[in-house]
Amino acid sequence: MSHSALALVRGALTGHTGWPRTWDSPLPRDRYKVIVVGAGGHGLATAYYLGRNHGITDVAVLEKGWLGGGNTGRNTTIIRSNYLQDASSAIYEKSRALYEGLSQELNYNVMFSPRGVMMLAQTEHEVRGYLRTARANYLQGVETRFITPEEVQKRVPIIRLDGPRYPVLGALWQPRAGTARHDAVAWGYARACSAMGMHILENCEVTGVRSDAGRVSGVETTRGAIGCERLAIVVAGHSGRLAQMAGFRLPVESVTLQALVSEPVKPCMDVVVMANTVHGYLSQSDKGEMVIGGGADGFNNFTQRGSWHHIEETVRALVETFPMLSRLKMLRQWGGVVDMTGDRSPILSPTPLGGCYINCGWGTGGFKAIPGSGWAMAEMVANEAPGPLAAPFGLERFREGRFIDESVAAGVAH
Numbered sequence: 001m002s003h004s005a006l007a008l009v010r011g012a013l014t015g016h017t018g019w020p021r022t023w024d025s026p027l028p029r030d031r032y033k034v035i036v037v038g039a040g041g042h043g044l045a046t047a048y049y050l051g052r053n054h055g056i057t058d059v060a061v062l063e064k065g066w067l068g069g070g071n072t073g074r075n076t077t078i079i080r081s082n083y084l085q086d087a088s089s090a091i092y093e094k095s096r097a098l099y100e101g102l103s104q105e106l107n108y109n110v111m112f113s114p115r116g117v118m119m120l121a122q123t124e125h126e127v128r129g130y131l132r133t134a135r136a137n138y139l140q141g142v143e144t145r146f147i148t149p150e151e152v153q154k155r156v157p158i159i160r161l162d163g164p165r166y167p168v169l170g171a172l173w174q175p176r177a178g179t180a181r182h183d184a185v186a187w188g189y190a191r192a193c194s195a196m197g198m199h200i201l202e203n204c205e206v207t208g209v210r211s212d213a214g215r216v217s218g219v220e221t222t223r224g225a226i227g228c229e230r231l232a233i234v235v236a237g238h239s240g241r242l243a244q245m246a247g248f249r250l251p252v253e254s255v256t257l258q259a260l261v262s263e264p265v266k267p268c269m270d271v272v273v274m275a276n277t278v279h280g281y282l283s284q285s286d287k288g289e290m291v292i293g294g295g296a297d298g299f300n301n302f303t304q305r306g307s308w309h310h311i312e313e314t315v316r317a318l319v320e321t322f323p324m325l326s327r328l329k330m331l332r333q334w335g336g337v338v339d340m341t342g343d344r345s346p347i348l349s350p351t352p353l354g355g356c357y358i359n360c361g362w363g364t365g366g367f368k369a370i371p372g373s374g375w376a377m378a379e380m381v382a383n384e385a386p387g388p389l390a391a392p393f394g395l396e397r398f399r400e401g402r403f404i405d406e407s408v409a410a411g412v413a414h
């Protein structure tokens with residue numbers, strides 16, 4: 001049954017018993033043309049665009065836990081494309097643009113909400129930095145502008161402009177940026193992949209990579225060995241481990257990033273605000289919870305928790321700019337293992353193992369990139385060579401010193 005108003009009415013009249021499973025749960029086959037490791041947003045989008053754009057549907061997506069249970073289901077869902085470097089804004093803007101039509105494309109409501117994102121400038125240095133980004137975005141065709149403190153106050157009545165440490169001096173404003181429902185993005189892609197006949201295999205952890213004469217030939221998993229012609233590794237914070245299995249090393253560190261939400265309150269803020277100097281960001285969910293995020297832990301680890309002092313620092317920082325937060329109880333806190341590169345840009349690349357491709361390094365900000373990254377990764381796997389979106393993000397840039405430095409635009413922000 002396809003999602004439509006009529007189907008909803010029919011469901012309501014029949015006790016919602018007629019809905020099919022969103023995706024099938026088949027037994028693994030012996031072999032697939034393409035195996036994608038990781039059923040997060042990026043892995044599922046890769047599979048989807050392999051089918052949609054390149055007609056490759058002999059695909060399995062292997063997931064060690066449950067679909068969307070990694071960072072895709074743990075992030076604060078900010079979508080923006082106001083990056084500094086041309087290569088970044090190209091892939092992030094492609095992604096943002098795909099988000100605009102994703103619900104229609106997948107016939108699944110991903111609740112994309114282009115409510116606008118503002119990044120506060122709270123030091124002279126930040127003012128200069130964001131003015132520079134706004135000019136770069138103008139040349140790249142990405143719609144952003146620098147707004148005055150008065151406009152900030154108008155758009156965000158609960159903000160305090162003259163905080164005790166850092167006054168608000170303006171903000172970089174992207175009106176078509178926003179948020180989407182993270183689970184729905186994963187579920188929507190999964191449903192579309194399953195409808196194309198692809199296999200989504202949950203509880204299927206990859207434990208080894210097989211090769212023959214320098215080319216990938218399959219994977220070992222907790223559900224047995226499975227052969228493949230091409231392998232796409234898309235496992236975020238676990239990329240280092242998978243790369244080790246495939247016999248190469250990555251310039252990536254795994255650290256925990258955490259977020260928390262408050263008790264629900266009446267609508268009080270209809271944009272996303274990021275305060276990168278005091279290090280915290282804020283939006284309000286459809287349920288009314290204030291969704292709060294901060295910085296990543298300063299040490300490597302693989303726990304999905306996050307440390308106490310970060311919660312304290314983030315909330316303390318945000319209370320300076322949003323005093324009303326001090327009255328709210330915090331309801332939940334969680335963490336995800338993010339994969340950070342030195343230049344804070346992703347890796348979309350062929351690897352030293354033939355037929356094996358890697359997509360990682362999205363760090364603290366890859367939710368926004370899911371459609372664009374899947375599009376570019378699918379192109380690379382289908383053609384066995386990176387296309388224009390992926391080409392700048394190859395592994396060789398670390399050897400050649402050709403960094404795509406987004407440490408200001410992406411190192412803190414999400």
Ligand SMILES: Cc1cc2nc3c(=O)[nH]c(=O)nc-3n(C[C@H](O)[C@H](O)[C@H](O)COP(=O)(O)OP(=O)(O)OC[C@H]3O[C@@H](n4cnc5c(N)ncnc54)[C@H](O)[C@@H]3O)c2cc1C
Nearest residue numbers: 038040041042064070071072075076078206336366367368
């Ligand atoms: C707290 C937090 C807040 C964030 N906020 C934002 C934000 O506001 N905006 C934004 O753009 N980004 C944000 N991010 C980053 C974003 O969540 C990630 O960049 C993005 O979700 C990565 O998606 P993915 O599909 O690559 O990874 P994941 O969703 O983590 O998927 C990878 C999957 O691979 C699986 N896997 C791992 N190892 C194996 C194996 N051996 N075999 C099989 N499967 C395996 C994992 O179980 C996992 O499901 C945030 C992240 C966190 C943690």
